[in-house]
Amino acid sequence: MTDRPAPAPRTARALARETLTRDIVGAARARLAQDGPAALSLRAVARDVGMVSSAVYRYFPSRDALLTALLVECYDELGAAVEDAEAAQREHGLAARWLAACRAVRTWSVAHPGEFSLLYGTPVPGYAAPRDTVVPATRVVRVLVRVAADAHDAGARPVAPAAWPGVDAPVETVVARAREYVAAEGLFPGRAPGETTLRVLMAWSTLFGAVSFELFGHLVGSVDDGAAWFDAVAVRLGADLGMAPAGAGDGGDAAPGRRGR
Amino acid sequence: MTDRPAPAPRTARALARETLTRDIVGAARARLAQDGPAALSLRAVARDVGMVSSAVYRYFPSRDALLTALLVECYDELGAAVEDAEAAQREHGLAARWLAACRAVRTWSVAHPGEFSLLYGTPVPGYAAPRDTVVPATRVVRVLVRVAADAHDAGARPVAPAAWPGVDAPVETVVARAREYVAAEGLFPGRAPGETTLRVLMAWSTLFGAVSFELFGHLVGSVDDGAAWFDAVAVRLGADLGMAPAGAGDGGDAAPGRRGR
DNA sequence: CACCAACGAGAGCACCGATCTTGCTTCGTG
DNA sequence: CACGAAGCAAGATCGGTGCTCTCGTTGGTG
Known part of the structure; x- marks a missing residue:
């Protein structure tokens, strides 16, 4: 400790x-x-x-302890892979960093399906992940938050959807805990907007879902090229966060929200 | 057979x-x-x-056969729940149907975490799902496609992102197999656009990822109210498909794309 | 040097999936 | 109606698992 x-x-x-x-x-x-x-x-x-x-x-002391050791090792390996991939694109703009981070998630997972199953699959019956695992487990999403924060700094804004009947909880309270964590860790310059925070969590869920579907065969018959499918997903997740590649549209690194409000 | x-x-x-x-x-x-x-x-x-x-x-004949029986039963149960939830909102507009279908996915999964793990968790080591399971497994995504098709019919269009450097595969080819399936099953009036098809698959991945994260504890510390979190996700997935609730914006059941092209 | 803790090996416990043999019951048909 | 065939439940058995216990042995240290 x-x-x-x-x-x-x-x-x-x-x-x-x-x-x-x-x-x-x-x-x-x-x-x-x-x-x-x-x-x-x-x-x-x-x-x-x-x-x-x-x-x-x-x-x-037990098989679970051995599993825990593997868990932290794999979390760290995946986290490092994503961190390195993102850092390698630091000179090439936000879109490149986002895409690299997303691709690193899939690349590592496809190369290590067994490890991916351990990290994100069905928990072992009587097993509860100990505290040691939560910090390495957050490395991936921290990278995503950091890129999103820089994009926000550059003017990227996700589009807030119109109000839907029957859905009343404001975004800020839905992701209140996440925003507290982000603030406590200093991952965001200033206070993270609720909409951006939610979109990052959502993007992380989508990335995981896309990898999981591909690895576990839930996309057979629908998607042939997993890498191309994942690229398309990653691009749209970035766009949903308000990112745009350098040189596209108004020439800025990050385009402002696609519709004012 | x-x-x-x-x-x-x-x-x-x-x-x-x-x-x-x-x-x-x-x-x-x-x-x-x-x-x-x-x-x-x-x-x-x-x-x-x-x-x-x-x-x-x-x-x-084996434990796997028993697992298969459970698999089809659970797939059918989840599929029926989503179908019923969507059908019950057929008079209330596309947004209500979409939201109801999404909510049904989470409701059933939260009520049946063990079954959810069987359906979408790590596959059992030596087990390969037989053909009998693929048809029931598609019931959920079929509902999503059907609502998206109706929304497309009403004018809803997802926003196509700008081209990102290094990502060249056109959407139509990425989801070519899915479009063939949708066409063969007659789920879409006319030929399903690639962008819409991709967004539906993406939405399904997100829904699964969101439920999985909630059930397996990957959101502890970030999200407290799972239902509210999921509602916010579902709303944005619908908006990303171009849907808008009735009475919002231009008064149509489905708003056109938020930006021209 | 002498003592003790760490160590590896083995036996054993209860459980698991799967197979085989052994009788018993039930069915269908001559 | 009777009899053979088929379906059935039970038990024993096999190899595997996680885990605990008890042994000698070996290494480090007071």
Whole structure:
């Protein structure tokens, strides 16, 4: 929780423990990538590392703890992939950053379907994600918020829909908690508008849904080229946030809302 | 596959088989609702119906077959719920129909989280959904397409985004297969526009993502009121399709696209 | 050096899906 | 009506799982 500088594991035992722990996680990672989270058997990973199942319990108190370690590792890997992809486009404008971040989500997920299932699929029956996982889990959406914040700074505004009968809750209260979090983390210059905040959360839901549908086969017969489909989705999500590519329309990096109000 | 009229199970044996099969599915359904699909044990449902595990294999050749039966039952239940909700609003305009269909997706899913996990969660490791499941699985998206088609008929047009650099595939080809399906099923009067088709698929992905995030806890800390959050999402998805509630704006049931082109 | 904690191995528990054999009941038909 | 065939439930069995316990052994340290 606080500082854990890992002060040079002198003893051979501590060193062996560290490497063995990594070996176990690595073997579990391999099985996860191959068979998915539901088929991840503690005994199988024990065999893979040449141990007996009971010996693994010296390193992880339960199968759930091993799952948690994989969870944070995968969350961090995906988060880093998205962060790096976005950062690499920092010179190429908001649209390029948004598109790169979105594409990174799909790229990593398609390359790691088993890990994706672990992160975002059906939770394991009796398993409740511990606190350690929530911070790495937010890295992706933080990138999306940051790009949206810069777009907002550049003048991008999502179009607020007209009032629909029977839908009365104002946007600001729907995403009140999200706005508090964004403010507390300093992700937005000033106070994040409710409409933008909602659209980012919505975009994240859409990205996840699109990847999930593609990976789990809910789009067979409707979409052939997953990458092209995802690009089209990402472009529209960006446009819905008020973004426009550089050189399009009025020449600004971000176009203002498509209709005044 | 062909006609299977189930010609009045005369014999007591066939009747007992039918009721027992229903009992097994019912018990499995109860366990599914309580513990989720991963914890669905064939032995447990056998105990619930007062049988030995091996006896269940007289009725279902494997656990996967039982899962398939549950799958089609749940797909049909969700599909019927969405169809009924939409049909009930047929007199109240397109926006009301769209909102009702969207809400029905969430309502059923929140009421049946275990079943939702089975339908849309991580696929069971070695399980591949058989052909019997694809038709019931499409009922929800068919409703969405039908409402979008009627909205298109009334003049609703989604806004096509500006061209983004690096994204070149035209919309029509991205959703070509979906358009073929829609045309073959006669869901759209005339040929469905690519932009509308894509937006419907996108909306379905968003609805699924929003429900999934809420059910699996990916929104804790960001959204408190799941129903209000979902309403806000559904409204924007409808607006992105070009819909507007009756009486809003120019008074039409569906407003034309918010910006010319 | 002597002690103790960490360690790996093995046996064992309860549970799982799936298969096979063994009798018993019921059905349809000669 | 009777008898064979088919359907049926039960039990044993097999390999697998997560997890706990008890052993020797080994490594680090007072």
